[in-house]
Amino acid sequence: MKNIALILSGCGNLDGSELQESLSLMLAIDRMGWHYQCFAPEGYFETAKYVDTSDPDEGHEEGEIVAVERRNIFEEAARVSRGDILPLNQYSAADYDALCLPGGFGAARNLSTFAFDGTNMTVIDSVVDAILATYRSHKPICAMCIAPMIVAKVLGRNNVHITLGNSHCEAAQAATTFGAIVEDCGATDVCVDSQNKIITTPAYMVQSHISLIFEGGANLIGELKKMIG
Numbered sequence: 001m002k003n004i005a006l007i008l009s010g011c012g013n014l015d016g017s018e019l020q021e022s023l024s025l026m027l028a029i030d031r032m033g034w035h036y037q038c039f040a041p042e043g044y045f046e047t048a049k050y051v052d053t054s055d056p057d058e059g060h061e062e063g064e065i066v067a068v069e070r071r072n073i074f075e076e077a078a079r080v081s082r083g084d085i086l087p088l089n090q091y092s093a094a095d096y097d098a099l100c101l102p103g104g105f106g107a108a109r110n111l112s113t114f115a116f117d118g119t120n121m122t123v124i125d126s127v128v129d130a131i132l133a134t135y136r137s138h139k140p141i142c143a144m145c146i147a148p149m150i151v152a153k154v155l156g157r158n159n160v161h162i163t164l165g166n167s168h169c170e171a172a173q174a175a176t177t178f179g180a181i182v183e184d185c186g187a188t189d190v191c192v193d194s195q196n197k198i199i200t201t202p203a204y205m206v207q208s209h210i211s212l213i214f215e216g217g218a219n220l221i222g223e224l225k226k227m228i229g
Contacts, residue, residue: 002034002228005096007088007127008077009040009106016076018104020210021144021203023080024217025100032221037096039088040077041126045110046070073110088126093133097228103145103203114149119174123153131155138197140227142220145203146171152180155196163191165202187212190223199223 006025010016029036046069078085093099101107108115112123123131131154134141143151148162149171156178163185164172172182183191187207191200201216 002032002097003095004029004034004036004098004100004224005091005130006036006038006100006102007040007091007111007130008038008080008085008102009104009110010045010071010073011076011079012104014105015045015071016073016104016106016110017080017102018145018204019080020213021104021217022102024203024214025102025142025144025221027214028218028221029100031218032225036100038077038081038085039091039130040074040085041088041111041124042072042074043110043124044070044072045106073106088130091126091130091133093130093137093139096134096139098140098142098224099130099134100142101144101147101150103143103147103205105146107145107147107150111147112150112153114146114153114171114174119177121149121153121174123150128154135196140197140199140224142199142224144201144217144220145205148180148200149175151198151200152178152182155198156180158196160196160198161191161193162198162200163189163202164200165206169205171205188215188219190216190219192223192227194227197227199227 008017114121152175167182
């Protein structure tokens, strides 16, 4: 049985790991008869709380920020994995056959600073360590949606091939500054860099239909199976 590690970045749209992308990978891995283990970094992030509807009695306007919440990345990610999760600093490439990063805004704001800093982005140390350890062990790294930006930042100097959907989008242009080669792909397409063992699919970078997100996740894991047998 193959063991696959997943790095989560929180829980849900705008805050952490995109749920449908994360679940598409978990389901595809499980259907392959493999085992997955979720990891997440330990740390905090701040998120704005908005007024959803106008409420004259409260004196707020629709869309107004009414509070800033401080959330724990690890605890939020544990909600996605139903509590079965380990701190990312416990990840060892020797114990796993591949590393997967689902997308979501958390990849751009919690695992890295791409959402705020663009081409001046940084990636948190535990994520860098996990990616480099996997790469140096000659094991595959998979990423969905915006998460390939992290791969581009860490491994771009090796001219890795990735997809972010449209090769002319802002994110793709940023990835090329790190040395990555960005390919056009549809939602269910998969970009396979056999030399560097990088597998990516664009998911919500190009598509909003959940069926296509799950198909893209299944196709990614299908390509992973071809790579690791």
